[in-house]
Amino acid sequence: MEVKARPPVTAPLRRRHDVRCEPLPDGSAVLYDPTAEMAYAISESAVLVWELCDGTHSATAIGEELAALYDAPSDVIVRDVDALLHRLQELGLLERAGRGTTS
Amino acid sequence: MTAPRMRPRTLAFDVLGYRFAVVSDSPAAAASLRRLYGGEFTGVPPGAVPVFTLRTGDDTARGWQLQAPESPPEAHATLAVALRFLDYAVCCRVMEQRTDLLWLHGALLDTADGSALISGPSEAGKSTLTLGLMALGYPVGGDDVAVVEPVSGLLRAFPRFLHTDRHGRRLLRQVGCWPRLTGHRIGTLLPPQPGARMGPLRVILLKEPPTAGPPLLTPVPQAEALVCLLQRVRAAELSHTTVIAALQRLVAGATCYRVSGGGGSTYLPALIEATVAALGPPPQGRDVGAAA
Numbered sequence: 001m002e003v004k005a006r007p008p009v010t011a012p013l014r015r016r017h018d019v020r021c022e023p024l025p026d027g028s029a030v031l032y033d034p035t036a037e038m039a040y041a042i043s044e045s046a047v048l049v050w051e052l053c054d055g056t057h058s059a060t061a062i063g064e065e066l067a068a069l070y071d072a073p074s075d076v077i078v079r080d081v082d083a084l085l086h087r088l089q090e091l092g093l094l095e096r097a098g099r100g101t102t103s
Numbered sequence: 104m105t106a107p108r109m110r111p112r113t114l115a116f117d118v119l120g121y122r123f124a125v126v127s128d129s130p131a132a133a134a135s136l137r138r139l140y141g142g143e144f145t146g147v148p149p150g151a152v153p154v155f156t157l158r159t160g161d162d163t164a165r166g167w168q169l170q171a172p173e174s175p176p177e178a179h180a181t182l183a184v185a186l187r188f189l190d191y192a193v194c195c196r197v198m199e200q201r202t203d204l205l206w207l208h209g210a211l212l213d214t215a216d217g218s219a220l221i222s223g224p225s226e227a228g229k230s231t232l233t234l235g236l237m238a239l240g241y242p243v244g245g246d247d248v249a250v251v252e253p254v255s256g257l258l259r260a261f262p263r264f265l266h267t268d269r270h271g272r273r274l275l276r277q278v279g280c281w282p283r284l285t286g287h288r289i290g291t292l293l294p295p296q297p298g299a300r301m302g303p304l305r306v307i308l309l310k311e312p313p314t315a316g317p318p319l320l321t322p323v324p325q326a327e328a329l330v331c332l333l334q335r336v337r338a339a340e341l342s343h344t345t346v347i348a349a350l351q352r353l354v355a356g357a358t359c360y361r362v363s364g365g366g367g368s369t370y371l372p373a374l375i376e377a378t379v380a381a382l383g384p385p386p387q388g389r390d391v392g393a394a395a
Contacts, residue, residue: 022326022347022348022351024324024325024326024329024351024354024355025325025355025356026324026325027324028324028325028326028327029326030326030329030330030347030351032343032344032347034343034344037343039329039330039333039343039347040330041324041326041327041329041330042326043324043326044324
């Protein structure tokens with residue numbers, strides 16, 4: 001269980017170019033990292049987050065986009081998005097977007 | 104008392120392209136192997152295929168002697184145990200030869216709507232649950248190894264005797280879910296459709312080791328099922344990309360559940376009942392089981 005508070009993800013993140021997203025009919029997907037030869041399952045809503053990690057959307061912007069789609073308090077969604085981005089970053093699937101990108 | 108013997112006879116089989124012979128002096132062993140591996144093939148010159156030898160012990164060595172190719176002979180107390188070792192040895196050799204296939208650890212059975220896969224680690228209770236479902240009329244292809252052809256997506260059970268330990272048998276008898284079996288009774292159980300090609304997967308059950316408590320079937324995303332299967336697949340010569348693509352096709356039409364709880368005789372009936380609710384009815388009018 002996570003016990004330490006982490007600073008929120010502020011800088012836009014982007015998908016690592018070689019990580020493949022394999023979609024499944026129920027909306028979930030598998031992220032496959034060919035370098036580590038590891039596969040990770042992500043939910044339907046996480047797929048939307050993954051797709052928005054294009055180096056131009058901040059965590060807040062992604063949270064706002066999802067809040068428009070899901071019937072849940074936006075602060076909860078933003079927090080969940082932040083946790084997911086942290087996790088994907090820890091796994092090395094996301095990288096910081098280069099300087100000059102905007103949210 | 105010694106087991107009935109016959110003049111040693113050579114039986115030749117072809118399992119997924121692996122051809123082998125079994126030399127045995129036991130009519131019961133020959134009958135069981137024919138039912139497990141299907142018809143014999145002919146026309147192979149002696150010495151051209153690996154030979155397994157399965158003989159009854161002589162007056163000084165009771166039990167059964169099994170010798171696999173390039174392996175020392177092993178003594179087994181009963182024919183059932185010797186046959187299970189033989190089918191395991193055959194399975195390992197086919198796996199070594201057919202590195203172009205995906206090998207999954209799990210049980211396969213038919214439902215009215217397609218097939219179902221029960222996957223999970225060893226000792227998760229896959230065989231106990233499978234036999235319980237077999238008793239309710241679900242035809243079983245196998246309870247241990249499933250084979251996927253990566254290009255066509257063809258799914259089949261690898262022909263093996265059903266594996267259940269004393270604990271599982273006792274549990275199933277206690278709750279009145281022991282399959283009705285016919286035929287010779289030498290202690291091994293044959294699936295009704297050993298090695299059968301199965302229909303498209305409609306249900307995937309990711310069985311966790313049983314714990315005491317009510318059973319819980321939790322729906323999981325297909326991606327989670329795929330990643331679980333990926334951890335249990337053996338595909339020596341296939342790239343990860345090919346394996347993932349094959350599993351993607353396999354899970355694409357399936358509803359997936361994680362199965363927890365349901366341990367012990369108290370909760371086994373509820374586990375079987377919950378599983379039946381997820382599987383839907385069994386196909387009508389099909390043979391469901393046999394004892395070897």
